[in-house]
Amino acid sequence: MTQEWDEEYDVVVVGSGGGALTGAYLAARAGAETVVVERAGTLGGTSAYSGAAMWLPGSPVQRRDGVADSTESARTYLRALLGDAGADKRESFLAEAPALVERLEEDSALAFRFRTFPDYYERPGRVPGGRSFIPLDLDPGEMGDLLGLVRPPLDRDRAGQGNDESAPLTAGRALIGRLLLAYHRTGRGAVSTDTRMAELVATSERVTGIVAVQDGRRIRIGARKGVLLAAGGFERNEGLRRAHGVPGSAGCSMAPAGTNTGEAIEAAVAIGAATELMNEGWWCPGVPMPDGQPSFVCGFTGGLVVDAHGARYANESLPYDRFGREMQADPDRTPSYVVFDSRTGGRLPAVTQPPWGDPAAHLDSGTLVKAGSLTELAALTGVDAGRLTATVERFNRFADNGKDEDFGREADEFGHWFGEPVLRPVREAPYYAVRLVLSDLGTKGGLVTDASARVLRADGTPIAGLYAAGNTSASFTGPFYPGPGIPIGTAMAFAALAAKDMTG
Ligand SMILES: Cc1cc2nc3c(=O)[nH]c(=O)nc-3n(C[C@H](O)[C@H](O)[C@H](O)COP(=O)(O)OP(=O)(O)OC[C@H]3O[C@@H](n4cnc5c(N)ncnc54)[C@H](O)[C@@H]3O)c2cc1C
Incomplete structure (x- = not known):
């Protein structure tokens, strides 16, 4: 033998x-x-x-x-x-x-x-x-x-x-x-x-x-x-x-x-x-990096996520596997877009691995788009301008009141772990959008x-x-x-x- x-x-x-x-x-x-x-x-x-x-x-x-x-x-x-x-x-x-x-x-x-x-x-x-x-x-x-x-x-x-x-x-x-x-x-x-x-x-x-x-x-x-x-x-x-x-x-x-x-x-x-x-897989949302590879998004600290039509569809602060499952529920959610404003200086309001890095590199590679108004941002991403504007206005009302009436973003302990407040308004131009894709940590x-x-x-x-x-x-x-x-x-x-x- x-x-x-x-x-x-x-x-x-x-x-x-x-x-x-x-x-x-x-x-x-x-x-x-x-x-x-x-x-x-x-x-x-x-x-x-x-x-x-x-x-x-x-x-x-x-x-x-x-x-x-x-x-x-x-x-x-x-x-x-x-x-x-x-x-x-x-x-x-x-x-x-x-x-x-x-x-x-x-x-x-x-x-x-x-x-x-x-x-x-x-x-x-x-x-x-x-x-x-x-x-x-x-x-x-x-x-x-x-x-x-x-x-x-x-x-x-x-x-x-x-x-x-x-x-x-x-x-x-x-x-x-x-x-x-x-x-x-x-x-x-x-x-x-x-x-x-x-x-x-x-x-x-x-x-x-x-x-x-x-x-x-x-x-x-x-x-x-x-x-x-x-x-x-x-x-x-x-x-x-x-x-x-x-x-x-x-x-x-x-x-x-x-x-x-x-x-x-x-x-x-x-x-x-x-x-x-x-x-099956262990799911997560991912953002494309300038080299084309994904970065795992494990927690949002601001912004909101919209689908191809400009509509919100889930609590962005869900744990990543649960958010990945929400993305799978409708083909119009891949890609989605993270929409945020100038408060972060163009930095993605999310904790990612690897770190998302320098906004300038993303603007150069097209993995980040920037616009003076939501209408312009909609044109750059291909989402419906009227819907996007209405979504952001509604979201801002929730943020002002500290209560997400659609998806309860403020409700769970997990979202608070990444920083307070969980809901921040998006109203200070310029506006930014980053493509969000379905990623995984493995099957x-x-x-x-x-x-x-x-x-x-x-x-x-x-x-x-x-x-x-x-x-x-x-x-x-x-x-x-x-x-x-x-x-x-x-x-x-x-x-x-x-x-x-x-x-x-
Ligand atoms: C950024 C990030 C953070 C994460 N954080 C956590 C966390 O904190 N906690 C947690 O539990 N999970 C976490 N995960 C998920 C977790 O890392 C993976 O699900 C887990 O490590 C998978 O373990 P594994 O042993 O199955 O595979 P792996 O760790 O990928 O190991 C498999 C190995 O097998 C080798 N291999 C494959 N085929 C062959 C072959 N034919 N012959 C010889 N070798 C082969 C591969 O090269 C690889 O080295 C995270 C994932 C990522 C990407």
């Missing part, structure tokens, strides 16, 4: 986001010789770009900060939102979350702190100020040579620049850096970058390894205990998006270019795995897995030796994004469960 492989490990982890590295670290810590196989030249994928909020309720991190969070209140919240759908996975997630955080914090490389950021729905069990937490920033000096393995910050990465060796690693890069450091220190963790998994190898009984492409050469990597697929979704694959009816487009996704094209999902399907939720449909992250066939039986986590697996949250840190928190918890199942 050994001669069959170019390399052989106990555990093979495909992908290197927050879920993958958590699974790899815990497997190696449990004594398993482990390899992380990553198609890109650096580790971290979309997780490295992220804010690294982790929704792992009931853990010591929330307790230290006196947050009114608990496993029970999180269960109440999830049940109120999701009903009984995915109850078995919900329960294994809730049971695993505190235990996982305790185990991670035993390692000095892994340190977390609570940060307020409200949950996304007003439902029983919602905790004021939210319950998610983030990693502590990391000194690049602690990483040593490993720093070069971490995906650079979003804006530098897109510009083809590497890591700034003097800048602390923050947010997603701090999470990836810390997990990589911990993994490396186990002494049993290998990393193979520029290595793309293409196929799974299976006997009639179990998955035994993978076939990967490295330097144009196919290599066979054996997995004595199992393979964990945590290779993102298929958000960067336009063909698969169309085949499964995923709204938006590959070019508007926030995942790093050249990464998540769904190969891990397809490889598992080729050996009999079932999929579900394949038309969320994928392989059907059970409460231990084992990949299932359509008949519900597990494929022995095969596990999935993160956006490679179908999320138990269905069409909901309950709160900040759900994608990464659930990816980490299910990867941990996979590692436990593989290593006993």
